[in-house]
Amino acid sequence: MRSTQRVAISVAVVGLVTAGLSSCSASSGGSSGGSKTLNVLMVNNPQMEALKKVTPEFTKATGIKVNFKDLPENDLRSTAATEFAQQAGQYDLATLSNFEIPIYAKKGWVADLTKDTTDAKSTWNGQSFDQSDILKPMAESLTVNNKIYGEPFYGESSFLMYRKDLFKAAGLTMPANPTWQQVAGFAAKLKKGSTAGICLRGAVGWGEVMAPLTTVVNTFGGTWFDKDWNAQVNTGGFAKATNFYVDLVKKYGEPGAAQAGFTECDNAMIQGQAAMWYDATSAAGTLVSSKYGSDIGYAPAPVDQTKSSGWLYTWAWGVESASKKKDAAWKFISWASGKDYLSTVGGRTGTGMGWANVPAGARTSLYSNPNYLKVASSFAQPTLAAINSADPNNTGRTNHPPVPGIQFVDVAEFTDFGQKVSQEISNAIAGSTSVSSALNASQSIAQDGVKAYKK
Incomplete structure (x- = not known):
């Protein structure tokens, strides 16, 4: 998977951090933008490519612009490790997995999202995020000491x-x-x-x-x-x-x-x-x-x-603790990991679009959605059973x-x-x-x- 000033880093993370010390710079696009601009560090998987295509709709609805820095998985991991360990502030949020988020949460590197998940007014559209719809194994893998530190974009078993x-x-x-x-x-x-x-x-x-x-x-x-x-x-x-x-x-x-x-x-x-x-x-x-x-x-x-x-694996959204745009970051998460996003991608045609390509493995409701089941009937229930077990x-x-x-x-x-x-x-x-x-x-x-x- 993937500053010049050094900080004291514990032995528990030095292997992650040193691999990426030269991977990120101000010219990467991560430090631009005003108070209405989010800087997102993201893995360059196909599901994320589809996300980039429809993000202008989020911007139109909220006025929040989004700058993406997408990298191959290994580069993303090393860059994120450096960014979050140093709390460099170049990015507001990143795609992190259920491998990183528990580690980062214990270090205080990612923000607690628990209250946001229950506040409908804090979402992008003023509607409930419906945390109870997140598949239980996914939710638990992103929870530390009963606090939520990440929301799955998609997941798998x-x-x-x-x-x-x-x-x-x-x-x-x-x-x-x-x-x-x-x-x-x-x-x-x-x-x-x-x-x-x-x-x-x-x-x-x-x-x-x-x-x-x-x-x-x-x-x-x-x-x-x-x-x-x-x-x-x-x-x-x-x-x-x-x-x-x-x-x-x-x-x-x-x-x-x-x-x-x-x-x-x-x-x-x-x-x-x-x-x-x-x-x-x-x-x-x-x-x-x-x-x-x-x-x-x-x-x-x-x-x-x-x-x-x-x-069990998920690419999930984690907000950097140092970000000064946590409210905007949550609005983006509530959109990208929300129920409406599935319909946004599922209802489109083109590369990476359509119901067969929606980010699955995150929400329970997807597995009873008739539009999804039309194309995924052969593997939807086996997937759900695998994740739940x-x-x-x-x-x-x-x-x-x-x-x-x-x-x-x-x-x-x-x-x-x-x-x-x-x-x-x-x-x-x-x-x-x-x-x-x-x-x-x-x-x-x-x-x-x-x-x-x-x-």
Whole structure:
């Protein structure tokens, strides 16, 4: 994901901050504008591109202009880390995830939005924001000590996508709640010629290969650390899950799996080069309009020892504590994360518009909206079920540290040690090292990464 004066920064965030010290400057567009202008730091995902297209309507209704600085995910994360840690004031709000917001809230870097959510007069249109309509897991992931610090723009969990026509041709039936062992068996029978039995991320990145892999670790009874912050990477469920994952993708996965991430697997499904894909629920919006869209089915995230194993992720709006335009920032949030915004995008045609492309995974009411269900009937309920079954505070069968997170460990250092471990796992998928060697190296990396917590 992505000043000249240094400030004292605690060890818990130094890894986030130092990566982006040179990423932002006054010339970036973040410091311009008067009292009626908001400066927004934003990830450049497709949903945000659609947002930019319709923002003039918000400006017309409120008189508030919006300057966007949109960056690739990794650049956004490093720039936001610097901006919020230093409270530089170049931006009023930013797209932050449920990884950053709990960390930033505890540091006092993001503003408390709790009162705004209950004050209809503070919204852009004078109507209720309806916080109760925000999906509970999303709301909880952005809440710290019963205070709301972020509002989701869109969110996701994970599930298994599969080609129903290929299953039928092979005489296979997808169970209502598949296990990973069953999935491996299916992949072996479905791999034929240039068609992979399953596509799984193998690319380097704590948000790439480590996202799906960590959910497999959870359901295999593993954990990154025990409750005393002792690393558990080369033992127990973590080791079992990693051996299983690497073996599965090497035997029956896509070619070049060590370089494959979300985009590559998405393309493989769209082009008919994979029979199954375990990944984000947000992928369904692109698959449904593809050549094989009507042939794609959706099943819950595969499990082993747990009842569910899907992840939880959201890009959400967080207001910088140093912003002097908090009222205007909330008006923008109440519009962009409000119910009316869904109709604004859903009712349009063109690139990034239409009901298949609305920012899903944030509001409960979307999943009973007939306009949305016309295009999303095949994946709407599986998506809703996946999100509602995700519990960041209870990820598996093993004791773990008192921090939330399903596909990540919600401490700032994870961006560093998670990235390094991902390199080791990707090397194992590529065949340049063994899984045991990768896990032994990762054990030391992980333990070193949390040494401050053990003290």
